[in-house]
Amino acid sequence: MTESPETSLDRFPEPGLRTSAELDRWLAGEALAAPDELERTDAALRVEQMVLRALAALDTSIDEAVQHARQASRAAYAEGLPAQELLAYWALARVRRVSGNPYAAARIGGALCRAAPEAWWPLVDWELTIAGGDTSELERAPSEPAATWLQLCSAAESANDEAWRTALERFRGLRLPPVLAHERDALVRGVIGEGVGELDALRRVSGALQETAARSGQTPAIWRLAPGEKPRLGWCVAPSEGESLRLMDEGDRVRALGATLSEGGDAGVELTDAFERVYGFAFDPSVHDGVFRVLLHRVRGALEGVAEIEREGDRLTLAVTQPLRLPEPRSEPPFGDRILRVIAANPGKTARELAERSGTTVRAVQRALRLLVETGACKSERVGRAVIYAVEDTTFSEPTHFR
Numbered sequence: 001m002t003e004s005p006e007t008s009l010d011r012f013p014e015p016g017l018r019t020s021a022e023l024d025r026w027l028a029g030e031a032l033a034a035p036d037e038l039e040r041t042d043a044a045l046r047v048e049q050m051v052l053r054a055l056a057a058l059d060t061s062i063d064e065a066v067q068h069a070r071q072a073s074r075a076a077y078a079e080g081l082p083a084q085e086l087l088a089y090w091a092l093a094r095v096r097r098v099s100g101n102p103y104a105a106a107r108i109g110g111a112l113c114r115a116a117p118e119a120w121w122p123l124v125d126w127e128l129t130i131a132g133g134d135t136s137e138l139e140r141a142p143s144e145p146a147a148t149w150l151q152l153c154s155a156a157e158s159a160n161d162e163a164w165r166t167a168l169e170r171f172r173g174l175r176l177p178p179v180l181a182h183e184r185d186a187l188v189r190g191v192i193g194e195g196v197g198e199l200d201a202l203r204r205v206s207g208a209l210q211e212t213a214a215r216s217g218q219t220p221a222i223w224r225l226a227p228g229e230k231p232r233l234g235w236c237v238a239p240s241e242g243e244s245l246r247l248m249d250e251g252d253r254v255r256a257l258g259a260t261l262s263e264g265g266d267a268g269v270e271l272t273d274a275f276e277r278v279y280g281f282a283f284d285p286s287v288h289d290g291v292f293r294v295l296l297h298r299v300r301g302a303l304e305g306v307a308e309i310e311r312e313g314d315r316l317t318l319a320v321t322q323p324l325r326l327p328e329p330r331s332e333p334p335f336g337d338r339i340l341r342v343i344a345a346n347p348g349k350t351a352r353e354l355a356e357r358s359g360t361t362v363r364a365v366q367r368a369l370r371l372l373v374e375t376g377a378c379k380s381e382r383v384g385r386a387v388i389y390a391v392e393d394t395t396f397s398e399p400t401h402f403r
Helices: 020-027 043-057 062-079 082-098 102-115 118-130 146-157 161-173 178-191 199-204 206-216 252-267 271-279 285-302 335-345 351-358 362-374
Strands: 221-225 232-235 307-312 315-320 324-327 378-383 386-391
Touching (some): 043 062, 043 082, 062 082, 082 118, 102 335, 146 161, 146 178, 146 206, 178 199, 178 232, 199 206, 199 232, 252 315, 271 285, 271 315, 285 307, 335 362, 335 386, 351 386
Antiparallel strands (some): 221 232, 378 386
């Protein structure tokens, strides 16, 4: 991944693939021309074409990307094609992460990191760490650029400012293929608090901060506010600078309104826009005025002593009196991905038991479980009168035979 001979990614790491030239162009940030028709007589080439379709669809249709990656994974496994299976599973991990399922991506990435040949390490290690996976089971040191990112996170968590700045400068200086450099740069902008207006880019790599955020009681991305300064959107691993933490343990709507007001900055936000951002539907004064007033009262109370919500007409502004950190809940994985994590920690549980462990309603968990089962991200099994659940990506079989 760097220019060093130990981890060079000038080309895609598997020269034996028939589509290496196209994959090299993808690494270089060029648009892929996905094949209109798939090869009918060459199974290996057909699988590679499916992967190209998945990568090409990432910027246009996430649903199509997922469909093509799943198709490639099934075909490679069924045909017994080790090299193409590795390629397809790597693509599936990437698609899972970008589509908002970092837990599933980390599970696939962890298996690949343990089985893939050395030439693949930079790519699979990157997917694992960006998805928030555990590198302690690798039985080897992570490769670059994942290794420096992990050092950066570790230094930030331990409040080692010198080590943090050293790792940050090294991370910024790594020479990477454009596709990975784009993701690295999004991580850097988040670390230094320059991610305002780039929430989509931050969300795609937010899995890398999920475990850190959980340990510190924050969301992966946070709003950093101070008197007289513009709001900054960055990662929870950035130095705190004596900022007070607020709203982290509040309900979803309280946190969402805090994030909306933070993003508005000195210009503020229209009341109707704020309501729609929080609730997801248009504001009707005759129906919703009282509800929204209650929400404003709750946020004001939670921010007492550090910030005030000022209202001028129908415009709301957050006036900060002390350095402050507020959550950005949109940086968190979707609810379904969070339920997957609960299932993994509590396999063989019913929907009611999973709801108790996740602190949410049975109905919400049941809706998430139906979708997870339909998409193959988990499996259900009837035991007597109960239905239990376990993590099982039906398109993924852990590789053990790569050389």
